[in-house]
Amino acid sequence: MPPASMQGQTTKAHRACARPIRCQASLPHTCAIRGATRSNWSMADSAPDHGPAEIEGLRTQVAACTACADLPLGPRPIVQIGAGARILIAGQAPGRRTHLAGRPFDDASGARLRQWLGLDEATFRDPTKVAILPMGFCYPGTGRSGDLPPRPECASRWRQRALDLLANVQLTVVIGRHAQAWHLPDTAGLALSEAMRDWWVRWLETVLLPHPSPRNTGWLRRNGWFETELLPTVKSRIEAVLGDSTL
Numbered sequence: 001m002p003p004a005s006m007q008g009q010t011t012k013a014h015r016a017c018a019r020p021i022r023c024q025a026s027l028p029h030t031c032a033i034r035g036a037t038r039s040n041w042s043m044a045d046s047a048p049d050h051g052p053a054e055i056e057g058l059r060t061q062v063a064a065c066t067a068c069a070d071l072p073l074g075p076r077p078i079v080q081i082g083a084g085a086r087i088l089i090a091g092q093a094p095g096r097r098t099h100l101a102g103r104p105f106d107d108a109s110g111a112r113l114r115q116w117l118g119l120d121e122a123t124f125r126d127p128t129k130v131a132i133l134p135m136g137f138c139y140p141g142t143g144r145s146g147d148l149p150p151r152p153e154c155a156s157r158w159r160q161r162a163l164d165l166l167a168n169v170q171l172t173v174v175i176g177r178h179a180q181a182w183h184l185p186d187t188a189g190l191a192l193s194e195a196m197r198d199w200w201v202r203w204l205e206t207v208l209l210p211h212p213s214p215r216n217t218g219w220l221r222r223n224g225w226f227e228t229e230l231l232p233t234v235k236s237r238i239e240a241v242l243g244d245s246t247l
C-alpha cells in the first residue's frame with residue numbers, strides 16, 4: 001500500500017503508464033520497468049536456472065572487453081554477478097577509487113549504500129546473493145563537475161545479456177539518473193525527487209535511490225522521508241528476500 005502521505009496523489013509517473021492509481025497500490029508495477037526483477041515468481045516456477053558456468057562464461061567475456069580504448073585508466077570492467085543472486089544493484093559506473101581497488105563500491109558511497117540496505121560487507125560482496133551491474137562497467141574518467149557519465153557502449157553490449165542470466169532477482173535497486181533512465185524509462189524526464197516520490201508504485205520489485213555519494217548529503221537533508229519512510233521498508237524487503245528461500 002502507498003504510505004498515508006502519498007495517498008490521493010497523482011503524478012506524472014502515474015499518468016505516463018495510464019494505470020489507475022488504486023490498481024498500482026497493491027500490485028507490482030510492470031508496465032515500464034526494464035530489468036531482471038521477478039517479484040511475483042516463486043522459486044519453484046522461476047525461471048531458467050542459469051548456472052555458474054554460464055555466468056562465469058559471461059564474466060570472462062566482460063573481463064576481456066576492450067571496446068572503449070580511450071578510457072583514461074584503460075578498461076577494467078567491475079561487476080559482481082553470480083548464480084542465484086536475488087538482489088540486483090543497478091548503479092552508475094565505477095569511480096577512480098573503485099577502479100583502483102578492483103571491486104564495486106569500495107569507497108564512502110559503498111559504505112553508505114550498505115548502511116541504507118542493511119547489508120554487512122560479506123553479504124553485500126557475495127555474488128550469489130547480490131549482483132552489482134553498473135550502467136558502465138569501467139571508470140569513465142572525471143570531468144569538471146565530477147565523474148563522466150557511464151560509457152554507452154557497455155549497456156548495449158553487455159547489460160541485457162547479464163540481466164538475462166539473473167533469473168532469481170527479487171528486488172532491483174536502481175541508483176542514479178543513468179540507471180533510472182534505463183530501468184525506469186517512464187521516469188526518465190522526471191527529477192530524481194519526483195520520480196522517487198512514487199516509490200511504492202514499483203514496489204515490491206524495484207526501488208529507485210539517490211546516489212549514495214557524500215555529495216548528495218544536502219538532498220538527504222531536504223528529503224527526510226527517504227530515511228524515515230523508505231529505507232526501513234527497503235531493509236525489511238531485503239532481509240525477507242535474502243532470508244526466505246520461498247520468496
Ligand code: SF4
Binds near residue numbers: 076
Ligand atoms: S566500459 Fe563496458 S564496453 Fe567499455 S571497455 Fe569497459 S566493459 Fe567494455
